[in-house]
Amino acid sequence: MFLPRENSPQTLFRALRSWAVFLVLAALSLPPVSAQDAAPSRLFVNDSNKNSVHVIDPQTNAYINAINVGVTPVVPESSYDGSLVFVGNYNSNNISVIDANTLSVVSVINNVVAPRVLAASPGTNNLLVLGGDGRITLVAVAKAVSDPENSVVRSLYLPFPLGEGNSEPLSLAFSSDGGSLYILARDFQTNRVRVYVFDGPRYLTEGNAALLSSFLAPWGAGITGVFDSIIFQSGSGSQRAYVCDLNMVAIVDTYTHSIMQTVALPFTLRAWKSRPDGAFIYGIASSSPNVVNAPVFAFDPLSMSTVSTIAAGLPTNPAPWGLDTAPDNDTVFVNINRSFVWEIAKLSIMSGAVTNRITMSGASRPRGVILSVPRAAPPPDLIAPSQIALALAAVPAA
Numbered sequence: 588m589f590l591p592r593e594n595s596p597q598t599l600f601r602a603l604r605s606w607a608v609f610l611v612l613a614a615l616s617l618p619p620v621s622a623q624d625a626a627p628s629r630l631f632v633n634d635s636n637k638n639s640v641h642v643i644d645p646q647t648n649a650y651i652n653a654i655n656v657g658v659t660p661v662v663p664e665s666s667y668d669g670s671l672v673f674v675g676n677y678n679s680n681n682i683s684v685i686d687a688n689t690l691s692v693v694s695v696i697n698n699v700v701a702p703r704v705l706a707a708s709p710g711t712n713n714l715l716v717l718g719g720d721g722r723i724t725l726v727a728v729a730k731a732v733s734d735p736e737n738s739v740v741r742s743l744y745l746p747f748p749l750g751e752g753n754s755e756p757l758s759l760a761f762s763s764d765g766g767s768l769y770i771l772a773r774d775f776q777t778n779r780v781r782v783y784v785f786d787g788p789r790y791l792t793e794g795n796a797a798l799l800s801s802f803l804a805p806w807g808a809g810i811t812g813v814f815d816s817i818i819f820q821s822g823s824g825s826q827r828a829y830v831c832d833l834n835m836v837a838i839v840d841t842y843t844h845s846i847m848q849t850v851a852l853p854f855t856l857r858a859w860k861s862r863p864d865g866a867f868i869y870g871i872a873s874s875s876p877n878v879v880n881a882p883v884f885a886f887d888p889l890s891m892s893t894v895s896t897i898a899a900g901l902p903t904n905p906a907p908w909g910l911d912t913a914p915d916n917d918t919v920f921v922n923i924n925r926s927f928v929w930e931i932a933k934l935s936i937m938s939g940a941v942t943n944r945i946t947m948s949g950a951s952r953p954r955g956v957i958l959s960v961p962r963a964a965p966p967p968d969l970i971a972p973s974q975i976a977l978a979l980a981a982v983p984a985a
Contacts, residue, residue: 638659661702675704680702706759709762713726763825816832859871929953
């Protein structure tokens with residue numbers, strides 16, 4: 588909890604009262620997800636060749652259907668409450684909005700140039716979209732269905748030192764509390780990778796004025812080869828972010844926004860995800876001579892050293908394309924190609940075994956995997972420190 592350094596009873600009372608007021612306001616800012624209204628958990632897999640999204644029921648392990656979207660869909664993203672799924676269509680310059688209950692496209696958001704990465708802001712009704720034109724677009728989720736043409740709040744280039752048109756944004760991600768926003772970009776002039784660090788809540792309202800710092804990645808020239816090039820360690824109290832370029836990983840302290848350690852992996856990562864409790868990071872590797880026994884790796888989040896391999900026997904050539912983790916901290920979903928038949932392999936981390944395989948009917952080139960689950964507001968220990976500070980400042984002295 589945020590408390591002033593002064594320890595008088597009056598100060599303590601003001602801080603506790605401010606905390607209570609803030610939590611009430613935070614709770615009121617998000618409508619509760621009721622059992623009646625909440626969409627069931629679903630797996631969504633984009634198929635860039637078929638211009639569709641495959642849907643799977645992770646409870647029954649049944650393939651449901653394929654939803655037609657725009658041209659060349661990228662990895663989907665769900666709204667924070669799980670009611671909507673957004674699919675960026677790279678070659679049709681728009682975003683398809685899918686109702687997670689009816690599994691139908693309910694609207695299309697136009698004039699978003701070559702959307703390539705989407706990220707929902709934790710605890711808010713906002714979506715950030717990284718476009719192929721180098722701009723970051725803010726979308727108001729509340730208008731995505733009722734007023735899609737006015738749902739785009741703004742589109743901004745990244746600020747100095749790279750400047751407008753001088754950089755190519757590659758990836759972006761929010762921390763689990765929404766307090767930090769990291770954006771990875773390549774400098775056209777030097778071909779170096781830079782990480783921009785923003786205050787998450789302030790970026791939504793102030794844009795580039797919320798820039799806290801930026802730093803160069805510790806490797807030389809290169810272009811990232813990972814779907815989610817930036818991930819944050821999940822779980823309460825976590826303070827690490829991970830930035831990847833092929834086989835190089837920088838571990839970042841999210842309190843100081845400085846690199847703690849750089850790790851060279853013995854293979855190239857294709858996709859990775861933090862387990863919900865933050866105990867492990869799971870990753871899948873591209874085809875490599877170093878990957879011979881299993882396609883899924885569990886990493887120690889402190890050092891990014893390999894703890895174990897999972898699901899021996901799954902095909903490693905061609906390598907899997909995407910993965911996601913379930914809230915139970917045991918289940919991992921992996922997109923695999925078995926003799927030109929695309930499947931979702933459902934893995935149990937506890938047993939290290941494949942518990943089920945679901946064939947995606949008619950799939951041609953499915954890539955990413957996301958598990959859409961209903962979520963409520965962040966618990967108190969995940970409220971962003973910057974939000975707490977603003978709430979404290981707004982309460983008059985006793």
